[in-house]
Amino acid sequence: MIKPFNLVILLSGAGSNALNLIGHFHDKTYFDKHTFVSKVISNNPDAKGLLKAQSKGVKTAILNHKDFIRREDFDSVLANLVLESSPNLILLAGFMRVLSEAFLSRIKVPILNIHPSLLPLHKGAHAIEDSFKDASQFGGVSVHYVTKELDSGAILVQEKIPKASNIKDYEKDIHDLEYKLYVEAVLKVLKGS
DSSP states (O other): OOEEEEEEEEESSOOHHHHHHHHHHTTEEETTEEEEEEEEEESOTTOHHHHHHHHTTOOEEEOOGGGOSSHHHHHHHHHHHHHTTOOSEEEESSOOOOOOHHHHTTOOSOEEEEESSSTTSSOSTTHHHHHHHSSOSEEEEEEEEOOSSTTOSOEEEEEEEEOOSSHHHHHHHHHHHHHHHHHHHHHHHHHHO
16 A cells, blocks of 8 residues: 655745655655645745646645744744645745744654755855855755754755856756755655655
8 A cells, every 4th residue: 555645845935946846746656655745835925936836736825924923923823734734744945934943843744945055054045155155166955954043954965066157057056956956855755754
């Protein structure tokens, strides 16, 4: 009997990583587990990623963080929304919020995030630009477990690439690596579950 494996994706923007994940995992079977993306949730009502997910037949939900005064209140309601789907794995794909203990203490399944640098270098929102400007000849991508500290959880997979000669090409190379590495990370969790 094939076991179900349910993914929930959180995003804030364009959703290219989410779309890549949906394309690879939604309604497919790996390691005797039938995987599906049960929901894509955004804190941004204008996130283009919501429309992309809907176009693939995935349910979406909006929880605007601006409707909440306290971060913990938003995170508590977000946890309720996520738990409605009974996920086995939660994937942050351009979700531009640091999750607090109000969320993390309620979630008992792995939460992964992808970051466009070789962590622990260049944490935060400007990692591609910061990485491109540093003295190293290499940049890269990390997939890590989420903790309440920004970009600080244990690294699940990481890969480096040589830097392109300009920021535009470097950014494209980083995004291409993100698409590959996030799939590898999810497969690693799937295989081990």
